[in-house]
Amino acid sequence: MKTIKIHDIIYQIVGDNLNAIEDLDIADATIRTRLLRGWTLEEACQVPKGLNRRDLEYINFAKAYEEDTQEATLDYRDEKLRKEKPHLFNGTPQKHRRGKWCEYLMNTSIFPKVVR
Numbered sequence: 001m002k003t004i005k006i007h008d009i010i011y012q013i014v015g016d017n018l019n020a021i022e023d024l025d026i027a028d029a030t031i032r033t034r035l036l037r038g039w040t041l042e043e044a045c046q047v048p049k050g051l052n053r054r055d056l057e058y059i060n061f062a063k064a065y066e067e068d069t070q071e072a073t074l075d076y077r078d079e080k081l082r083k084e085k086p087h088l089f090n091g092t093p094q095k096h097r098r099g100k101w102c103e104y105l106m107n108t109s110i111f112p113k114v115v116r
Contacts, residue, residue, distance in 0.1 A: 017045035
């Protein structure tokens with residue numbers, strides 16, 4: 001737990017914020033400066049060095065947009081497949097008969113024959 005005091009306000013940094021500070025190697029002075037500029041405690045602890053808050057918002061927006069796009073693409077493909085081949089999804093039993101060529105191959109060539 002870290003404690004930072006700014007103008008009679010005490011900020012206690014614990015949990016995920018403390019882990020982020022250690023992982024990103026953010027100095028206490030940087031956190032203090034960010035808090036004085038009006039950042040929230042979470043933003044001050046989670047934003048890497050040298051990155052603006054607006055840049056982080058844009059990066060997060062771009063990631064969310066990419067995830068939404070991928071999800072929409074997968075949904076579209078699944079819906080298209082369901083329209084084209086509904087029998088794959090509605091539990092219809094499928095029956096296939098062996099053709100003459102398959103019967104011929106099974107009788108003559110693909111299975112080894114027992115020699116007596």
